[in-house]
Amino acid sequence: MDLRHLAPDFAVAPQIDPADLAEAAKLGFRVLIDNRPDEEVEAPLQGAAMAAAAAAAGISYHYLPYYPGALTQDLVEAFEALMDQIEGPVLAYCRSGTRSSHLWALWQAGKRPVDEIVAAAAEAGYDHSGLVPLLQMRAANR
Numbered sequence: 001m002d003l004r005h006l007a008p009d010f011a012v013a014p015q016i017d018p019a020d021l022a023e024a025a026k027l028g029f030r031v032l033i034d035n036r037p038d039e040e041v042e043a044p045l046q047g048a049a050m051a052a053a054a055a056a057a058g059i060s061y062h063y064l065p066y067y068p069g070a071l072t073q074d075l076v077e078a079f080e081a082l083m084d085q086i087e088g089p090v091l092a093y094c095r096s097g098t099r100s101s102h103l104w105a106l107w108q109a110g111k112r113p114v115d116e117i118v119a120a121a122a123e124a125g126y127d128h129s130g131l132v133p134l135l136q137m138r139a140a141n142r
Contacts, residue, residue, distance in 0.1 A: 003091070029090065029091040047061075101124065106135065
């Protein structure tokens, strides 16, 4: 499992396996957010299998698919609503972790300086420079 921490209580990862969830629980993760649409993966990695593995590991599971190129206001608002309802630490994943990191960054806009968000993503291996205008706009509207 390739964990990439964006904050002390929030990490993203490329695709994980159901067998990884016992280790995630041992590491203290209490919430799993699956941003990978079921259509992208075979049955053993789809939401139902991940939800069952998360439950067996004692981790709360949430399916919030983020389709490539479909970063919508509704998706961002759904992510923010979810984050307002849960207690971490949180592990979110998709194919590479990039889409999950985008959602985290947009959730943080207005809570942290934009340059700090971009730096945290870069430290985790994600280039969010293309999100800067959107992050600035979201931060200004909060």
